[in-house]
Amino acid sequence: MADVAARAGVSRALVSIVFRNQPGASQETRDRVLQVADEIGYRPDSAARLLARGRSRALGVLFTVHQTFHADLVEGIYAQAEHHGYDVLLSATAQGRSEAKAVEALLSHRCEAVILLGADATTADLDVLGQRTVAVSVSRRMPGSLIDFVHSAEGKGVRQAMDHLVGEGHRRIVHIDGGRGPGSAERRRAYRAAMRRHGLEAEIRVIPGNHTEESGIEAGRLLVAERDAGEPLPTAVLAANDRCAMGLMMALARSGVEVPKEVSVIGYDDSHLSHLMPVGLTTVRQDAGLMAEHAVGFAVRRLENKTLEPQEAVIDPKLVIRDTSGPPREV
């Protein structure tokens, strides 16, 4: 910076003004400074800038590498953050990299806010985080939590899916749940309620699972094993999410069970891949773009106006009927 200032024949302060696009420099000086900077390859150091300015204008995003729906969200967050003039810092959880570690990384880089995509932490953990910084949780419901929260109306989504299945004539509808995953508790509850509402209380069955393909595969194996032992297959399965649904379909296909002929499958998320599968997956669409917009909006509003109450946005999901659901065989 000093070099640029010297070569352009101005003070460092003026170079700073030029690079921050602030008033206080004539157009010709601006041009000269920028040209000199370009010549010697100068670029402002964001660490020093951050340090001096006292704020980073950066939003930290915690996501999971293999969670395809997170990719959709991240894409939306980039766009929204840019719109609000914020930087985005990504930190991923992965095998061998815990959520806590990923969050630490974000905080040590002085993110002003942290957006958690489907966090795995407890409410207490999040509240602690919320004390330390501005935090927004996407998907994972945090009852009574202090932090902001964006989620889809899980109940509505599940209800639409269940109404669709029952409307097609299904009765033996099984739910693979998402364990401690975000939104799972609500979906589980909505599944039970819908079954009851349709007079199918006796058929309620929840198979424990999570949000990975593996859990779908396991559930599929379980169901096939039961069939081989003489029990009837369910006629429809509501999976924890799209990935789980994919795993399930793989397991079923391997055992020669046809979808949707013998078993209908419904996913959740409408992640980027779900409409690109060999067979279009019937699923509940969560609008990633809209969720990203709210998440970033919440974070920004908190940052500009410290004294806000916890905010919450509920996005209406929408059932997308594709090829993996249809009437049951028996009907």
Place this chain on the structure above:
Amino acid sequence: MADVAARAGVSRALVSIVFRNQPGASQETRDRVLQVADEIGYRPDSAARLLARGRSRALGVLFTVHQTFHADLVEGIYAQAEHHGYDVLLSATAQGRSEAKAVEALLSHRCEAVILLGADATTADLDVLGQRTVAVSVSRRMPGSLIDFVHSAEGKGVRQAMDHLVGEGHRRIVHIDGGRGPGSAERRRAYRAAMRRHGLEAEIRVIPGNHTEESGIEAGRLLVAERDAGEPLPTAVLAANDRCAMGLMMALARSGVEVPKEVSVIGYDDSHLSHLMPVGLTTVRQDAGLMAEHAVGFAVRRLENKTLEPQEAVIDPKLVIRDTSGPPREV
């Protein structure tokens, strides 16, 4: 930091020593400092640290949100970077966020090295980048480039796939190429060479494509349209990568073309999802973990010893035969 020092009754310098885990402080002082820090929620500011130290010990990684194979690589990079004591900064390309923009973000955060996963830039662009910083390109071949390079032996992988197909009796083997995507040129070349070697020069056909599901869908539609116009379908397709293969299979399934009965499909990457599809995808495995190890290793070696020649690692890929390939119908 000053607070911690005051409360612990020591100087700021000592707090610094404790947090850097350097010799020069007694155990009891260490404990006291750490305890106080924990109480008031102090955590070193990585921006200030970076500024003072002059180096960030951070590796920048450029990836693409929806490229599933990148997720595998990122996972490996995190592990390797931690092993070498480096931080990882992620920057994604996405819709509305160009590669140049993503790289700028990394550089302005003063990454010491940049690891590009399947970069889209030209050799010249990369050389310019290589002048400014340490850069490693993964997958994308940079002939005559100054920057380090990790890729798999594309030729070997394609050859294995082609030998497998020809061995099963295929002759009409089409290749959907990856356009300007990383590795595509080599794969295309190897495909042509293999066809020639097997005396199938007359059957050579390359359909232009890229590394997305969409390109697979398009190619599938094209092939089906040709069939409807009376031309024979190819008996096997070598796709640009797994995502392209998935798109292709979707298009074929929609049109009632059975895989592998009518058409065998082979992908490339063995990305996380390829063995979790409803039908296991025959594909060429690239070992993401090993590639990550080399990429990080190269970057670190450059950083610790400035005067190295361009490095290159070639990883042997391996054909993984699953359910989408088999003998052609006519045989």
Place this chain on the structure above:
DNA sequence: TACTCGAACTAGAGCGCGCTAGTAGAGCGC
């Protein structure tokens, strides 16, 4: 002429840390 005023620019402090050079004091041999 004397003044006010705004645009264009500058000096210099300070952001939170790391690091070098230094000090204090304990332990040791002679």
Place this chain on the structure above:
DNA sequence: GCGCTCTACTAGCGCGCTCTAGTTCGAGTA
């Protein structure tokens, strides 16, 4: 007693930037 070394600690500069409080200067105004 002295000098020596070793451990435990501190003072204070500087990293590259932003920002506040100026200064300078030419144009406009009474």
